Amino acid sequence: xxxxxxxxxxxxxxxxxxxxxxxxxxxxxxxxxxxxxxxxxxxxxxxxxxxxxxxxxxxxxxxxxxxxxxxxxxxxxxxxxxxxxxxxxxxxxxxxxxxxxxxxxxxxxxxxxxxxxxxxxxxxxxxxxxxxxxxxxxxxxxxxxxxxxxxxxxxxxxxxxxxxxxxxxxxxxxxxxxxxxxxxxxxxxxxxxxxxxxxxxxxxxxxxxxxxxxxxxxxxxxxxxxxxxxxxxxxxxxxxxxxxxxxxxxxxxxxxxxxxxxxxxxxxxxxxxxxxxxxxxxxxxxxxxxxxxxxxxxxxxxxxxxxxxxxxxxxxxxxxxxxxxxxxxxxxxxxxxxxxxxxxxxxxxxxxxxxxxxxxxxxxxxxxxxxxxxxxxxxxxxxxxxxxxxxxxxxxxxxxxxxxxxxxxxxxxxxxxxxxxxxxxxxxxxxxx
Amino acid sequence: xxxxxxxxxxxxxxxxxxxxxxxxxxxxxxxxxxxxxxxxxxxxxxxxxxxxxxxxxxxxxxxxxxxxxxxxxxxxxxxxxxxxxxxxxxxxxxxxxxxxxxxxxxxxxxxxxxxxxxxxxxxxxxxxxxxxxxxxxxxxxxxxxxxxxxxxxxxxxxxxxxxxxxxxxxxxxxxxxxxxxxxxxxxxxxxxxxxxxxxxxxxxxxxxxxxxxxxxxxxxxxxxxxxxxxxxxxxxxxxxxxxxxxxxxxxxxxxxxxxxxxxxxxxxxxxxxxxxxxxxxxxxxxxxxxxxxxxxxxxxxxxxxxxxxxxxxxxxxxxxxxxxxxxxxxxxxxxxxxxxxxxxxxxxxxxxxxxxxxxxxxxxxxxxxxxxxxxxxxxxxxxxxxxxxxxxxxxxxxxxxxxxxxxxxxxxxxxxxxxxxxxxxxxxxxxxx
Numbered sequence: 001x002x003x004x005x006x007x008x009x010x011x012x013x014x015x016x017x018x019x020x021x022x023x024x025x026x027x028x029x030x031x032x033x034x035x036x037x038x039x040x041x042x043x044x045x046x047x048x049x050x051x052x053x054x055x056x057x058x059x060x061x062x063x064x065x066x067x068x069x070x071x072x073x074x075x076x077x078x079x080x081x082x083x084x085x086x087x088x089x090x091x092x093x094x095x096x097x098x099x100x101x102x103x104x105x106x107x108x109x110x111x112x113x114x115x116x117x118x119x120x121x122x123x124x125x126x127x128x129x130x131x132x133x134x135x136x137x138x139x140x141x142x143x144x145x146x147x148x149x150x151x152x153x154x155x156x157x158x159x160x161x162x163x164x165x166x167x168x169x170x171x172x173x174x175x176x177x178x179x180x181x182x183x184x185x186x187x188x189x190x191x192x193x194x195x196x197x198x199x200x201x202x203x204x205x206x207x208x209x210x211x212x213x214x215x216x217x218x219x220x221x222x223x224x225x226x227x228x229x230x231x232x233x234x235x236x237x238x239x240x241x242x243x244x245x246x247x248x249x250x251x252x253x254x255x256x257x258x259x260x261x262x263x264x265x266x267x268x269x270x271x272x273x274x275x276x277x278x279x280x281x282x283x284x285x286x287x288x289x290x291x292x293x294x295x296x297x298x299x300x301x302x303x304x305x306x307x308x309x310x311x312x313x314x315x316x317x318x319x320x321x322x323x324x325x326x327x328x329x330x331x332x333x334x335x336x337x338x339x340x341x342x343x344x345x346x347x348x349x350x351x352x353x354x355x356x357x358x359x360x361x362x363x364x365x366x367x368x369x370x371x372x373x374x375x376x377x378x379x380x381x382x383x384x385x386x387x388x389x390x391x392x393x394x395x396x397x398x399x400x401x402x403x404x405x406x407x408x409x410x411x412x413x414x415x416x417x418x419x420x421x422x423x424x425x426x427x428x429x430x431x432x433x
Numbered sequence: 434x435x436x437x438x439x440x441x442x443x444x445x446x447x448x449x450x451x452x453x454x455x456x457x458x459x460x461x462x463x464x465x466x467x468x469x470x471x472x473x474x475x476x477x478x479x480x481x482x483x484x485x486x487x488x489x490x491x492x493x494x495x496x497x498x499x500x501x502x503x504x505x506x507x508x509x510x511x512x513x514x515x516x517x518x519x520x521x522x523x524x525x526x527x528x529x530x531x532x533x534x535x536x537x538x539x540x541x542x543x544x545x546x547x548x549x550x551x552x553x554x555x556x557x558x559x560x561x562x563x564x565x566x567x568x569x570x571x572x573x574x575x576x577x578x579x580x581x582x583x584x585x586x587x588x589x590x591x592x593x594x595x596x597x598x599x600x601x602x603x604x605x606x607x608x609x610x611x612x613x614x615x616x617x618x619x620x621x622x623x624x625x626x627x628x629x630x631x632x633x634x635x636x637x638x639x640x641x642x643x644x645x646x647x648x649x650x651x652x653x654x655x656x657x658x659x660x661x662x663x664x665x666x667x668x669x670x671x672x673x674x675x676x677x678x679x680x681x682x683x684x685x686x687x688x689x690x691x692x693x694x695x696x697x698x699x700x701x702x703x704x705x706x707x708x709x710x711x712x713x714x715x716x717x718x719x720x721x722x723x724x725x726x727x728x729x730x731x732x733x734x735x736x737x738x739x740x741x742x743x744x745x746x747x748x749x750x751x752x753x754x755x756x757x758x759x760x761x762x763x764x765x766x767x768x769x770x771x772x773x774x775x776x777x778x779x780x781x782x783x784x785x786x787x788x789x790x791x792x793x794x795x796x797x798x799x800x801x802x803x804x805x806x807x808x809x810x811x812x813x814x815x816x817x818x819x820x821x822x823x824x825x826x827x828x829x830x831x832x833x834x835x836x837x838x839x840x841x842x843x844x845x846x847x848x849x850x851x852x853x854x855x856x857x858x859x860x861x862x863x864x865x866x
Contacts, residue, residue: 013702269446
């Protein structure tokens with residue numbers, strides 16, 4: 001048995017050869033590696049996706065959780081079912097009814113954040129090499145999960161009204177013609193992360209019609225649907241079609257992420273698979289968290305709380321858009337989101353968001369480079385700017401600092417003729433403002 | 434596109450063909466399908482593994498969590514890191530020091546219950562077809578995770594001192610000789626679920642020596658180590674060897690399962706993989722739960738609380754062993770655990786624990802049939818009896834009812850000559866009392 005000894009001496013990681021192939025899809029996300037830097041107090045972080053929860057009714061919440069433990073301790077601190085607490089699942093149906101969804105408590109599977117629901121759905125369907133079609137750009141955390149199950153992510157173009165149905169149709173047919181198995185289409189219909197774009201109702205119906213024609217399953221990821229800032233929520237894809245849509249919801253943006261409670265609503269047979277997967281993954285999702293949220297929904301005017309959040313985010317969005325209007329150089333463009341947390345900025349030609357990040361942080365502003373939101377290397381001229389966390393004056397100041405960085409970079413590029421490599425040919429529409 | 438339409442009409446589940454092969458490994462566990470029945474008040478459940486947490490300091494906990502939200506709300510309700518809160522990871526090292534482990538906070542990855550740590554470890558290492566060697570019988574939830582990643586579980590015999598080192602060596606060599614890849618050995622050194630057996634210190638050293646010779650990674654799953662009922666905790670496998678052991682811990686049995694907080698301690702390179710896997714699976718483990726447990730550990734004499742639990746479980750174990758001594762028929766045998774939650778009972782020849790379950794429930798007592806604790810169909814003459822949850826008089830009464838069921842079954846078998854199929858040839862030692 002000398003071979004292992006030898007190997008150990010020549011490798012820094014003795015388990016290097018033992019890891020499953022799926023671990024190769026796991027990379028530290030751009031968002032994560034920014035956390036350390038972006039949390040320094042002098043840096044205005046337009047990078048994170050953390051909701052601003054300072055305005056939650058903390059006193060009320062404190063009393064209510066204390067009462068929960070005093071009166072129900074042995075139950076709320078115990079194991080529970082893999083599907084989740086029935087009372088909370090009923091309340092979740094009430095929440096979803098705001099977007100036109102008619103579901104029963106039994107259709108719902110609770111998860112450790114909607115991230116985990118996405119993980120359970122992916123593990124239920126994906127074999128290595130399967131294709132997932134997803135609008136491009138798309139949520140970095142979803143791409144990460146998909147790659148961790150060795151799926152191939154094929155992006156589908158968006159325009160101002162969201163995912164383009166004809167592009168979806170063509171992408172799926174092309175994959176199938178090439179002998180690939182397309183397992184589902186992943187979409188964020190409301191205020192897509194990172195673009196902030198929302199599918200119109202008309203567009204939703206067209207997407208569902210294409211899915212019907214193609215016999216295609218849709219994953220509707222909806223953390224931001226109730227955070228429409230200019231109007232009310234639109235009907236969910238799931239509200240039109242129950243058998244072809246798996247809907248993912250979350251309390252992280254409308255209440256608080258720290259409880260880590262999200263959910264999936266799925267057709268009955270799929271739901272059974274998700275429950276078994278949940279049992280295997282965690283035995284049961286966080287129990288005390290479920291009771292805490294259930295109590296909050298039962299005792300607090302949560303609709304009014306969401307309205308307060310909307311007013312707060314509206315101010316922050318205004319600060320960001322005013323700042324961008326004032327400070328961005330010619331040739332830059334950006335989305336004007338109707339809700340959610342994010343603006344998607346396209347840099348003037350010749351600039352690269354990844355390579356500018358160090359300068360930006362030196363100038364005390366942070367963002368997320370666009371490449372993380374594509375599985376295929378696109379996005380180098382894009383960045384995601386979030387207006388969810390810092391106060392409005394900080395957001396405005398952040399755009400000013402970013403403007404300085406871009407102005408200098410343009411100066412350098414014009415002086416020395418530096419350009420970034422041309423972007424790859426792509427269906428990415430690079431949405432304009 | 435008529436084919437999909439047709440398929441839909443001829444199948445109850447339209448997604449039947451779309452599921453990943455790994456879902457075939459997911460079955461509703463015997464434990465889970467018992468929950469509904471066992472929770473009826475007239476049934477004495479010796480089936481569940483729920484800790485009795487009624488004696489927790491609920492008033493103190495209520496005040497302390499309320500204060501946490503009042504003073505730290507925006508932090509304790511926010512997203513956090515995938516690795517988990519550093520303060521809690523430091524306290525976890527303190528907890529582990531009771532079993533001789535010298536680890537740093539940076540070595541720890543927090544999970545949504547230790548079940549999720551097991552899931553993350555398995556997804557990090559296992560390719561379909563890889564072998565995991567595990568003592569037999571072993572924790573049903575671990576076997577479930579392993580099978581969900583399409584591992585082949587090969588059982589290794591135990592005796593009164595736990596996993597048998599020579600059997601481990603032979604099993605691994607046989608697998609390797611057959612060209613199979615053995616990724617790790619899974620063991621529960623303290624009060625194994627379901628047998629209640631504990632590895633002696635001598636045995637632990639022998640197992641580590643075999644692992645060293647074979648260049649084999651060990652997964653040490655340790656939810657019950659601090660619940661030794663007759664003496665103190667023994668040094669963990671991880672206390673002797675840091676580079677060859679991944680240690681899994683849990684607050685579910687020493688504090689409360691409802692917070693869903695467990696952890697893994699792993700060699701540095703593996704730990705990095707686990708953090709990435711955690712980020713992909715949940716973004717971050719339950720945040721409020723982490724702060725809640727951290728506050729509990731900081732403000733309450735948790736060591737004394739564990740001692741109170743030990744006194745309480747000692748009484749329950751006594752009730753069970755007295756009951757079994759009084760009510761079990763000749764030919765039955767059982768383990769006499771030094772800690773943990775479980776007794777493993779072997780039925781007289783000719784009886785089958787699975788087929789007796791319906792009669793047992795009719796007679797208002799429930800248990801878990803033994804087959805769930807083997808990946809290979811063994812265990813039909815075994816049952817797991819837990820003494821963790823019902824009060825002592827109920828436990829005693831449960832053994833009396835079980836005795837009635839067995840006496841009747843023996844009567845029937847002797848009258849009609851019914852026997853169960855002979856057990857397969859196996860390395861299962863069927864530990865005797």
